[in-house]
Amino acid sequence: MSDSNFTKNALAQSMKNLMRGRPFEKISVSDICVECGINRKSFYYHFRDKYDLVNWIFYVGFIGEMDMSSYQTGWDWVEDICRYFYREKDFYRVALKIEGQNSFRDYFMEITAPVASLFLQDVLPSKEEESFFVTFVLDAFLAALVRWLSGGYDHEMDADEFTSRMKEILHRVGDTIPE
Numbered sequence: 001m002s003d004s005n006f007t008k009n010a011l012a013q014s015m016k017n018l019m020r021g022r023p024f025e026k027i028s029v030s031d032i033c034v035e036c037g038i039n040r041k042s043f044y045y046h047f048r049d050k051y052d053l054v055n056w057i058f059y060v061g062f063i064g065e066m067d068m069s070s071y072q073t074g075w076d077w078v079e080d081i082c083r084y085f086y087r088e089k090d091f092y093r094v095a096l097k098i099e100g101q102n103s104f105r106d107y108f109m110e111i112t113a114p115v116a117s118l119f120l121q122d123v124l125p126s127k128e129e130e131s132f133f134v135t136f137v138l139d140a141f142l143a144a145l146v147r148w149l150s151g152g153y154d155h156e157m158d159a160d161e162f163t164s165r166m167k168e169i170l171h172r173v174g175d176t177i178p179e
Contacts, residue, residue: 008046010036012057015050019094024050051102054095058104061088063111074119078141079163081112085149086159093149096142109138 014035018027029050033040047053062084071077085092095104117134124130147153148162157165 004046007038007042008056008060010038011043011046011053012060015053015057016088016091020090024054024094024098049102051098051104051107054098054104055102055107057091058095058108059111066115068115071119074116075163075167077115077119078166079159082145082159082163085145086162089149092145096146096149105142108142109135112138 011032014032015027018031018035027050029040029043032050032053033043047056062081066077066080071080096108098104113134116138117130120130120134120137124133144162144166148157
């Protein structure tokens with residue numbers, strides 16, 4: 001592993017450790033550097049700010065490892081995201097609650113919209129309405145992820161149960177909506 005990747009991964013681990021114990025807004029770049037044992041200059045050499053670090057963690061951990069050829073359907077992709085978030089739930093429970101400019105939610109929407117669009121293309125009513133439908137689906141998915149990872153449902157669910165329940169309700173709702 002190159003020195004650059006070693007430093008980035010060390011900063012990422014420090015951020016994850018800090019996010020287990022305190023809200024994101026209470027974590028400073030100085031806190032991350034102290035936890036990691038590096039100086040601020042090194043942090044800023046690799047990342048613009050702590051938001052950039054959080055986004056990099058997702059990109060390297062999920063997007064960078066994603067193999068589009070392994071997904072037969074959009075559900076395969078959704079299940080993969082859910083399994084990844086569940087494995088890293090302590091981190092994403094906090095990351096998904098970050099609000100404001102440069103939030104992880106905005107980054108998630110931006111980075112996943114092209115993939116969602118690809119999987120939704122066969123069910124979209126028209127190309128002109130693609131942006132609305134992709135945004136709607138991702139907004140709903142994000143809201144469900146936040147509630148799930150925060151323990152907001154009637155019982156704890158692993159990723160497979162969560163995605164199974166999403167499929168079930170979407171099929172039921174789809175069967176009841178008139179044209």
